[in-house]
Amino acid sequence: MLxxxxxxxxxxxxxxKLAVSSLEKERYxxxxxxxxxxxxxxYRFNWMYRxxxxxxxxxxxxxxxxxxxxxxxxxxxxxxxxxxxxxDNRGIIxxxxxxxxxxxxxxxxxxxxxxxxxxxxxVRELKACEKAELYILPEELxxxxxxxxxxxxxxxxxxxxxxxxxxxxxxxxxxxxxxxxSEIIRYQINLTDHAFWLGCSxxxxxxxxxxxxxxxxxxxxxxxxxxxxxxxxxPIKNRxxxxxxxxxxxGKTVLFSGGGLYKIYGAGGKxxxxxxxxxxxxxxxxxxxxxxxDTAPFxxxxxxxxxxxxxxxxxxxxxxxxxxEHCDIYLNTYPASGGLMCxxxxxxxxxxxxYNREEDRARFIEEVVCVNRPYKITYTDAVSLVEEAGRxxxxxxxxxxxxxxxHDAVVTPEQFxxxxxxxxxxxxxxxxxxxxxxxxxxxxxxxxxxxxxYTDTFKRFVIRKFKFRTAWLFPRVFRWFVGYVLSGRLLxxxxxxxxx
Numbered sequence: 001m002l003x004x005x006x007x008x009x010x011x012x013x014x015x016x017k018l019a020v021s022s023l024e025k026e027r028y029x030x031x032x033x034x035x036x037x038x039x040x041x042x043y044r045f046n047w048m049y050r051x052x053x054x055x056x057x058x059x060x061x062x063x064x065x066x067x068x069x070x071x072x073x074x075x076x077x078x079x080x081x082x083x084x085x086x087x088d089n090r091g092i093i094x095x096x097x098x099x100x101x102x103x104x105x106x107x108x109x110x111x112x113x114x115x116x117x118x119x120x121x122x123v124r125e126l127k128a129c130e131k132a133e134l135y136i137l138p139e140e141l142x143x144x145x146x147x148x149x150x151x152x153x154x155x156x157x158x159x160x161x162x163x164x165x166x167x168x169x170x171x172x173x174x175x176x177x178x179x180x181x182s183e184i185i186r187y188q189i190n191l192t193d194h195a196f197w198l199g200c201s202x203x204x205x206x207x208x209x210x211x212x213x214x215x216x217x218x219x220x221x222x223x224x225x226x227x228x229x230x231x232x233x234x235p236i237k238n239r240x241x242x243x244x245x246x247x248x249x250x251g252k253t254v255l256f257s258g259g260g261l262y263k264i265y266g267a268g269g270k271x272x273x274x275x276x277x278x279x280x281x282x283x284x285x286x287x288x289x290x291x292x293x294d295t296a297p298f299x300x301x302x303x304x305x306x307x308x309x310x311x312x313x314x315x316x317x318x319x320x321x322x323x324x325e326h327c328d329i330y331l332n333t334y335p336a337s338g339g340l341m342c343x344x345x346x347x348x349x350x351x352x353x354x355y356n357r358e359e360d361r362a363r364f365i366e367e368v369v370c371v372n373r374p375y376k377i378t379y380t381d382a383v384s385l386v387e388e389a390g391r392x393x394x395x396x397x398x399x400x401x402x403x404x405x406x407h408d409a410v411v412t413p414e415q416f417x418x419x420x421x422x423x424x425x426x427x428x429x430x431x432x433x434x435x436x437x438x439x440x441x442x443x444x445x446x447x448x449x450x451x452x453x454y455t456d457t458f459k460r461f462v463i464r465k466f467k468f469r470t471a472w473l474f475p476r477v478f479r480w481f482v483g484y485v486l487s488g489r490l491l492x493x494x495x496x497x498x499x500x
Contacts, residue, residue: 077105261293265454
C-alpha cells in the first residue's frame with residue numbers, strides 16, 4: 001500500500017475530528033489522546049508545523065479541568081524544568097539542566113514518565129545538587145487529577161521561569177502550561193526543530209539551536225523573531241564502559257555511523273551507495289552502525305553486497321562516547337543528518353564525512369557542529385566525498401589533524417552555561433541568524449518516500465493507536481494490515497524488532 005499525501009491529510013482530519021467530538025462530549029481523556037495522535041501524524045510527515053485548532057482543544061481541556069490560583073507571586077531565581085522523558089545523552093536535556101543547576105537559586109525538575117536505567121546519570125547529578133528537587137508525576141491518576149497536580153506543583157514552587165522539554169505530541173503538558181499564571185515566563189526547548197510539535201500556544205520564548213530551526217519557527221510556526229533565542233548546544237560525555245567491537249574489526253579502519261535507522265532510508269538509497277563505494281575501494285575498512293529501527297532494508301543491502309563480515313549493526317549502545325573514542329572516522333547519516341552524533345565525533349576529535357544536496361544547504365551539519373570556527377564538513381558531490389574518505393583512511397596523520405581541527409569548532413559546556421545566563425538576563429538572543437532557504441514540499445515528500453519504499457512505520461503506528469477501529473477509520477491501512485499478517489511479514493518484523 002502506497003501512502004499518498006491526500007491519505008495522510010484525510011487520516012489527520014479524521015483524527016482531529018475525533019478530538020473535537022470528544023471535547024464536545026466532555027470526554028477529555030479521549031480529546032487529549034486524539035490530539036496527541038494527530039500531532040504524531042503531523043510529526044511523521046511535516047507538511048505543516050503548527051495547528052492552532054489542536055492547540056485550542058488543549059486550552060479548552062485545561063480551562064475545564066484545572067482550578068486556577070488567582071493570586072500568584074513569582075520568586076526570583078526559582079526555575080522549573082519539565083521533562084517528558086528523562087534520557088541520558090539525548091535531546092539536549094542534560095545541557096540545560098547543568099546550566100540551570102548553576103544559574104537557578106532553586107530548581108524543580110518535573111518528569112512526566114518514570115525514568116529507568118536510561119536516565120541514571122541525570123538522576124545522579126540532580127540528587128547531588130542541593131538546590132535541585134526531582135519530582136516524578138504519578139501515572140495512575142485521571143487526566144483531571146494529574147492536570148491539577150501538575151498545576152499545583154508548579155504554582156506552589158513559585159517559579160519565575162519554566163523550561164519545557166517536550167515530545168512533539170505532549171498534549172497533556174501543553175494543556176496545563178496554557179493556564180499557568182502569566183507571571184511565569186515559559187521557554188520551549190525546541191529539540192525537534194525540523195518537525196511539527198505541539199506547544200506554540202504556551203511558549204513565551206523558544207530556544208533554537210541552529211538557523212534552520214529559527215527559520216522554520218519564524219516562517220511556519222508564526223513565532224516572532226524577537227521570541228527566538230539561538231543557543232547552540234554541546235555533546236554530553238557519558239560514563240558507560242566500552243562494550244567492544246565485533247571480532248572481525250580487529251586491525252581494520254573503523255568507519256562508524258549511527259542514529260535512528262529512518263535517517264538513512266530514502267533519497268534513492270544514496271547513503272548505501274556511498275557506503276558501497278567506500279567499502280569496495282578500501283577492503284580494510286569496516287562499517288559499524290549503532291541505532292534502532294527497522295533493520296530489514298539495511299540487512300538486504302548487506303546480504304546483496306556480501307558485506308556480512310564488513311558491516312555490523314550494533315543496535316542501541318549506551319557506551320556511545322566510548323564508541324567514538326575507539327572508531328577512526330564518522331560517516332554522517334543521509335537524507336536525515338545526525339547533529340548530536342556529529343558533535344560526539346568532534347568532541348572525540350574524529351573526522352566527519354557528510355553528504356547533502358547543494359539545495360539543502362540549510363541542513364548542512366556545519367550549523368550544529370561548527371559554531372566557534374568555520375569548517376567544511378559537508379560534500380555535495382558523492383565522488384569527492386569518497387575521495388576524502390580515501391585520504392582519511394590511508395593517511396593517519398591527516399585523519400588526526402582533521403579530527404583535532406573539528407574538535408575546536410564545537411561549543412564548550414562553559415560557553416553554553418555562560419551564554420544561557422546572559423540570555424535569561426534580558427530574554428534576548430546573543431546570536432543573530434539569517435533565514436535559510438528551505439524546500440518544505442521536498443522535505444515532506446522525503447518522509448512519504450521513506451514510508452513507501454523503506455519502512456511501514458506510519459501504517460504500524462495507525463494500527464497500534466486505533467487497533468480494530470482502523471477498519472472503519474482507515475480502511476486502506478486495515479486492508480494492508482490484513483495482507484501483512486497473511487503474508488507472514490508481521491512475524492518476521494516482530495522477530496527483527498525483538499533482536500534490535
